[in-house]
Amino acid sequence: DAKxxxxxxxxxxxxxxxxxxCNHSTISGNEYVYWYRQIHSQGPQxxxxxxxxxxxxxxxxxxxxxxxxxxxLILPHATLRxxxxxxxxxxxxxxxxxxxxxxxxxxxxxxx
Amino acid sequence: DxxxxxxxxxxxxxxGNDKSIKCEQNLGHDTMYWYKQDSKKFLKIMFSYNNKxxxxxxxxxxxxxxKSPDKAHxxxxxxxxxxxxxxxxxxxxxxxxxxxxxxxxxFGPGTRLLVL
Numbered sequence: 690d691a692k693x694x695x696x697x698x699x700x701x702x703x704x705x706x707x708x709x710x711c712n713h714s715t716i717s718g719n720e721y722v723y724w725y726r727q728i729h730s731q732g733p734q735x736x737x738x739x740x741x742x743x744x745x746x747x748x749x750x751x752x753x754x755x756x757x758x759x760x761x762l763i764l765p766h767a768t769l770r771x772x773x774x775x776x777x778x779x780x781x782x783x784x785x786x787x788x789x790x791x792x793x794x795x796x797x798x799x800x801x
Numbered sequence: 802d803x804x805x806x807x808x809x810x811x812x813x814x815x816x817g818n819d820k821s822i823k824c825e826q827n828l829g830h831d832t833m834y835w836y837k838q839d840s841k842k843f844l845k846i847m848f849s850y851n852n853k854x855x856x857x858x859x860x861x862x863x864x865x866x867x868k869s870p871d872k873a874h875x876x877x878x879x880x881x882x883x884x885x886x887x888x889x890x891x892x893x894x895x896x897x898x899x900x901x902x903x904x905x906x907x908f909g910p911g912t913r914l915l916v917l
Contacts, residue, residue, distance in 0.1 A: 727844075730911070731910060731911070732805075732891050732893070732908030732909050732910055732911050733844065733891070733893075733906075733908045734908070735905045735906065735907070738905075774842070788834070788846040788849060788857055788859075789836075789846065789906060790846070791843070791844040791845070793842075793843075
C-alpha cells in the first residue's frame, strides 16, 4: 500500500471549514484513499473514502486531485467535537485479507 | 446498541499473569481484527480472522493467541504478560463490499491494559 504524508498538527476555528491535506504521490491505479479519525480515548472512526472522484457524505468531503497524488479532507463546519487525530490511509482491495496501516496522522484542534 | 464491544475496558495486572480480552460484534460482519496502540499512539494490526479462520498474523509473539468461537466473536488471550504489553487493544470488524473488495472497519472502544 502507498505511503502517505500528513502535517503533524493543525488548528481550526470553530464553525470554519477544516481542510486536512494528505500526500500520496506513489499511489497506484487501484488504490483507494481512506480517512479515519480517532477522538481521544476512543476507537478509530471511519469518515470517508474515494478512488478518483470527489466524495461527500454527512461527515465530510474528500477532494482528490486529478493525478491522485494528493487529497484533502474537508470538514465544512468544524465543531469542538471534531478535535481528533485524522488518518489518511491508502490501500488496495485485498479480498479477505484487509488491514489498515495507520501512520502518525494529523492532530486537528478546533479552537473555540 | 453497540456495534463492536470489548470487555473489559480497563485491565490492570501483574507481570507473568495470563489474561483474556473479549470482543463481540453485532453487525453480521465476516472479518474481525485486533489492533494494538502503544504509548506513542502508533496503531498496528495484530491479527485478522475471516469466518473464524486466521488470515493475518503480523509477527505477534506466540504469547498472544486469538480465538474465534464464531464469526461474531474474536477473543485475545495473552500468556505470561510482560511490561511491554501495556497498551490499548482495539477490536474491529468489517464486511467486504460486493464487487469492490473494499470495506469499512468498525472499531470497538478499546481495552486499556496496564502490566505492572
